[in-house]
Amino acid sequence: MKNTIKRTLFGLFCVVMAYVFVSCSNGEPPFIPVVNYTEEGMSSSVNEIPAGTYKIYHLRQKTTGGTNPDDYEQYIYEPKKKFSKASKLSDVAILEPGFSVKTMTLNEDAVYVYYNRNTITYTFNLGDKGSFADGTKTRTVSGLYGSGVLKPARADIVSSDATKYRFSKWRMKDGASVPSGFGADNIDDIVAVWVDPSTITVPEGFVEIPAVSITGSEEWTPYSNIFVSGRKLNIEAFWMSDHEVTRDEYTKIMGSDPSLAAAYDKDGSKLTGAAAGNNPVDYVRWYDAIVYCNKRSIGEGLTPCYTIKGSTDPESWGTVPDSFSFDREWEAAVCDFEADGYRLPTEAEWEWAARGGESYEYAGSDNIDDVAWYGRNTRYTGSWEVKTKKANGYGLYDMSGNVDEWCWDWDRYEGVDSSTPGSGVPSGSDRCLRSGSWFYEASYVQVNRHYNNRPSYRYNTYGFRLVRFAQ
Structure with missing residues (x-):
């Protein structure tokens, strides 16, 4: 009996120590909110602490706001800091741009x-070519530092002469993109860019996806893990390729076809060599996709969207990281979403486009065989020619099945929430994939399904689709 008790206690000790080891592996103990302590055990708020040695927990308010203890998260932990004399809040605090010290508890x-x-606060100025629906020329948008910027939507902007000008996008005065998240400083004047619509045409092979303002109160059929409760989004109109990038298109830009999946035509006949050029390219890393986007943009005289190592030219980026390597500079890629070049869709853009203005389980139908190449009707053998199934309501093909499609967003393990900006969370380890593929069962190619993998990893079901900013 004693041995049983000892073994039980030892087991519990091991579990606790394992938890502590995992929690402390980055030099930080598990975050213990102040609310875990009794009122008797702590002072409510102090501006000065007595001389002594203390553990210091620096807690930053979340982007969702709030002033309860649960509305803060651990930022820096100092396991041992000695004060030789009584010290004030200003002696303990760490000054950070975008943050103000609130208080401290002991x-x-x-x-x-x-x-x-x-x-x-950001101020948006329409200038002399238009106004907002309420007749004003400027609009102020405010938010907490680091939270997403909900820019005024195109649908709320009225042109002074609708036949001559159309609102295109918001830009900083120096021409730079408007930050997707609130920076540390106010911006007093963000200006509108206007275009003559008669000079704009939707590129061949693309369709225009209409703009939408999502309030976060909608009910979606099927349900959405992206358009969640309280998440307010303005998705501006954009152009999306009506098909997944093909082997021929990829080879033309990149010089070779990496695809490993077998290829079939619409009748199920196997294709090889040049005959497979109209099948979607596969075995593509996320990094390969953004290299393709910038190379194609440069080749067509468009402004590239992606910047790595301070450059938009992939020739200066070096070797694409493989699945066994980690490259911090490639991980830090940034995107100019309003450049006129090619890019990957955000998850929000992808799902809005996949739904097609409809309420189907799959992109374009509740009958999967009408719209998707997936495991059962491909016999798990490979990809099929693009655009051989029915399109969805926006004229997009293969948004369910054929190959998985890389999206811009970093994956967030806990999922998106009401504070997640339209471009997704700012960092992570995996990038998102949508669509499902020729290798998956029906439930995995629904319009709301989500996948993720390292951006340096590739598989014979991984491809991508292009979007462009609609001018």
Whole structure:
């Protein structure tokens, strides 16, 4: 009996130590909110702490706001800091752009320092060519530092002369893109760019996906993991390729076809060599996709969307990282979503386009065989020619099945929430994939299904589709 108790206690000890080891593996203990302590065990708020040695927890307000202890998250942990004399909040706090020190609390040998995010204001100016629906020329948008910027939507903008000008996009005065998240400083003047619609045509092979304002209160059929409760999004109109990038298109830009999947025509006859050129390219990394986008943009005289190592020219980026390597500079790729070149869709853009203005389980129908090449009707053998199934309501083919399609967004393990900006979370380890493929069962090619993998990983079901900013 004693041995049983000892083994049980030892097992519990091992579990606790394993938890502590995992939690502390990055030099930080697990975050213990102040609310875990009794009122008797801590002072409510102090501006000065007595001389002594303390553990210091620096807690930053989340982008969702709020002033309860649960509305803060651990930022920096100092396991041991000695103060030779009584110290004020200003002696303990760490100054960070975009944050203001709120207060600190004291609990025995631990000090908790709370930082609030500053409220940042951006002003959008339409100039002399139009106004907002309420007749004003400017609009102020505010939010907490680091939260997503919900720019005024095109649908709320009225041209002074609708036959001559159309609102295109918002730009900084120096021509740079408007940040997708609120920076540390106010911006007093973001200007509108206007275009003559008679000079704009939808590129061949693309369709225009209409703009939409999502309030976060809608009910979606099928349900959505992207358009979640409280997540407000303005998806501007954009052009999307009506098909997945083909082997021929990829080879023309990149010089070779990496595809490993077997290829078939619409009748199920196997294709080889040049005959497979109209099948979607596969075995493509996320990094390969953005290299393709910039190379094609440059080749067509368009402004590239992606920047790595301070350059938009893929020739200066070096070797594409493979599945066994990690390259911080490639991980830090940034996108100019309003450049006129080619890019990958965001997850929000992809799902809005896949739904096609309809409420079908698959992209274009509730009958999967009408719209998708998937495991059962491909016999799990390979990809099929693009555009051989029915299109969805927006005229897009193969949005369900054929090959998985890379999206821009970093994957977030916990999923998106009401504070997630339209371009997704700012960092992560995996990038998102949508669509499902020729290798998957029916439930995996629904319009709301989500996948993820390392951007340096490739598989014989991984391809992509292009979008462009609609001018």
